[in-house]
Each structure stands twice: as C-alpha cells, then as structure tokens.
Amino acid sequence: MEQTKTETTFGKLDQMVETMEQHLNLSYIESLPVALEFLFTHEKPEGSNDILLQQLEKLGESIALSDLSKEEIRKTIQLCVLKGMKGATQQQHLITPDTVAMFIGYLVQKLIDPKQTVRLFDPACGSANLLTAVVNQLKQKVESYGSDVDPTLIQLALMNANLQQSEIEFFHQDSLRSFLLEPVDLVVSDLPVGYYPDDVQAKEYELKADEGHSYAHHLFIEQSLKYTKEAGYLLFVIPNFLFESDQAKKLHGFLHKHAHIVGLLQLPMSIFKSESNAKSILILQKKGNNTKAPKQALMAQLPSFKDVRAMNNILEKINHWFQEEGF
Incomplete structure (x- = not known):
C-alpha cells in the first residue's frame, strides 16, 4: 500500500517538476527544490507566469501531503532526486x-x-x-x-x-x-x-x-x-x-x-x-x-x-x- 502511495505521489510530483523544467529553463534537479517549495509555501515561483502558476496549482491540489507519512514523503522525493541525478558523473x-x-x-x-x-x-x-x-x-x-x-x-x-x-x-x-x-x-x-x-x-x-x-x-x-x-x-x-x-x-x-x-x-x-x-x-x-x-x-x-x-x-x-x- 505504501509503495503504491509513494509511486502515485511521485508521478504527480514528477509531472510538476517537468512542467517547471520546461517553463523556467532549469534542469530537472534544479526544478525539484522549486517545486517542493511551491508545495510547502504555495507562493508563486520566481520567473513563473500565470499559465505556469495555474498548472502548478492544479497539480499541487492533487498531491495530498497530509495523507502521507514522513517516510512516504521522503521516498517520493528520493525517487525524484534519483531521476534528476541519472547520469550524473559527480x-x-x-x-x-x-x-x-x-x-x-x-x-x-x-x-x-x-x-x-x-x-x-x-x-x-x-x-x-x-x-x-x-x-x-x-x-x-x-x-x-x-x-x-x-x-x-x-x-x-x-x-x-x-x-x-x-x-x-x-x-x-x-x-x-x-x-x-x-x-x-x-x-x-x-x-x-x-x-x-x-x-x-x-x-x-x-x-x-x-x-x-x-x-x-x-x-x-x-x-x-x-x-x-x-x-x-x-x-x-x-x-x-x-x-x-x-x-x-x-x-x-x-x-x-x-x-x-x-x-x-x-x-x-x-x-x-x-x-x-x-x-x-x-x-x-x-x-x-x-x-x-x-x-x-x-x-x-x-x-x-x-x-x-x-x-x-x-x-x-x-x-x-x-x-x-x-x-
């Protein structure tokens, strides 16, 4: 059950990060903290326009963090970090x-x-x-x-x-x-x-x-x-x-x-x-x-x-x- 919840949340967060990546001209790993900050504060990210904000709000509403345990949140973020670091040589x-x-x-x-x-x-x-x-x-x-x-x-x-x-x-x-x-x-x-x-x-x-x-x-x-x-x-x-x-x-x-x-x-x-x-x-x-x-x-x-x-x-x-x- 936990795995399913984590995977579902990852899918939505991943979509949010990719949306930011396209609009803000940042890499996936740079977009991730911006997406997480938006989930945390609900404040308009720097450099975003109204179209992006609408998309983010819609995606953000579908992510119910209050329904997740700390470990589920950690694992969801970890999956995004792993995706962002794929091929990282450092x-x-x-x-x-x-x-x-x-x-x-x-x-x-x-x-x-x-x-x-x-x-x-x-x-x-x-x-x-x-x-x-x-x-x-x-x-x-x-x-x-x-x-x-x-x-x-x-x-x-x-x-x-x-x-x-x-x-x-x-x-x-x-x-x-x-x-x-x-x-x-x-x-x-x-x-x-x-x-x-x-x-x-x-x-x-x-x-x-x-x-x-x-x-x-x-x-x-x-x-x-x-x-x-x-x-x-x-x-x-x-x-x-x-x-x-x-x-x-x-x-x-x-x-x-x-x-x-x-x-x-x-x-x-x-x-x-x-x-x-x-x-x-x-x-x-x-x-x-x-x-x-x-x-x-x-x-x-x-x-x-x-x-x-x-x-x-x-x-x-x-x-x-x-x-x-x-x-």
Whole structure:
C-alpha cells in the first residue's frame, strides 16, 4: 500500500517538476527544490507566469501531503532526486541507497540510549535522504544538523525536511571549514570520495597529504571526530579501498589515536555497479575517559538485502554481538 502511495505521489510530483523544467529553463534537479517549495509555501515561483502558476496549482491540489507519512514523503522525493541525478558523473551527486539508510538507522538504535535526546550531524548531507531516514527511525527527541556545499542539494535538503516536518538546521558551506556547532552525540554520513581542492585549508588537518591534494574522505572523518562529543559514535559509508590507499597508513595511525573501531560491515556487492564502487559501513567511537575498544570489532560481509533468510541470520549475529559487548 505504501509503495503504491509513494509511486502515485511521485508521478504527480514528477509531472510538476517537468512542467517547471520546461517553463523556467532549469534542469530537472534544479526544478525539484522549486517545486517542493511551491508545495510547502504555495507562493508563486520566481520567473513563473500565470499559465505556469495555474498548472502548478492544479497539480499541487492533487498531491495530498497530509495523507502521507514522513517516510512516504521522503521516498517520493528520493525517487525524484534519483531521476534528476541519472547520469550524473559527480561522486557527491549520488544518493545513499534506501536499504543502506535503513540499515544505518538500525545500527544507530543499537548504539544510542533510547531515553536520551540525541544530537545528530551529517557533514555531507546532500539532499538529506540519509539524515531524514535515520531521524525517522529514532523514537527519542533528536536535534539534527546537516551541511553541504552544493546550493541545489542544500535547498533540496531544506525542502525535504520541511515537507516531512522535521526540524533540521542546515549549513550551506564547505564542510571542511569551521562550524558554529556544539559537539554532537552522533555523526552519520555517506562520505564524498575524492580530492579536496583547497590545499591551504587542508593544512589545518592532521590527515593532510604530505604532497599534492588531500583526500576529502579522510578530512571528513577528521572533521567529524572534531565535532563529536567524547564517547560519541560515527557511522560512515566508506569506499572499500579506504584502508588500502597510498595515505591509508596515516589514516590508521590517526584513528588509533582518536577513536575505537567498533565495526566494519561490507555492503552487498549487488547494490553497486562495479567492484570499484563497492562500499562498507565503518562504525567508530570517539575516545573518552571511560571508553574502551570492543573485545572484538563487529566484522561482517552483508548478504543481499533481498535474501531474507541470509539477512535474518546476519541480523541475529549482529544482535548477539551487541549483547555480548554490553550495548
């Protein structure tokens, strides 16, 4: 039933975005936040004429957001984002698969006390799909923050949160510069992979490259630890080659000094186009006075999310590990 609702709403929103695309001479992905803003505010989009406004109002009336759950709204927007990013070559313009976002939410619930208010941050939030997917799974009060340098994506993130009625504070900035942000309990992020072009700013980091450009994904890990409270947790979607690159030795040393490696879960190959795109979930805990490394880190190769029996088996093992480690 939920799938049908999501698909129906996507069809209508997709039509609205395409209508804007034609009239406003914008790309699909640029038209999407404008369409979402119209749904949220009902105000005439900049540069639109009366004909477009009439079409938008008609389409807008057919979208009953009040009948949708937060997750249905998130998934509808996600389908539009996926359509808009088809063929996008930029690594940062890829969206975290839904199954991965759900799995990260499950892990977060295992790590965090369900009675405490949680401060949550995604320093590379993109359209806020991962961030809102995790927020929607948490039962306790959550204070959420997201940051992204891309103007279209941060606009999308804001409208995504608004339409889901999720209170999230967003920063539109280079996430590897300083934030006006108190340390958080939890970081979740699908790390942007590649080189960071600002060598001057990179010099501020322990994980800067000895020569040439530094790896953005390394700097994001360091920056995230900086804004995490002692004993707080960090869950990153990382490339499988993270610990095999030419700067891996430095990263190992840095993590050993500042964090405990709680776990490394290799995501199923079936969700990636090729082996070079394959990723894992890295779970870290920032070191503190009373923290200690797990007796044995949680290591697993996850089966296909479609294989229910294999997935249930691995979840049993993961649940057992959390019990053994005293979470």
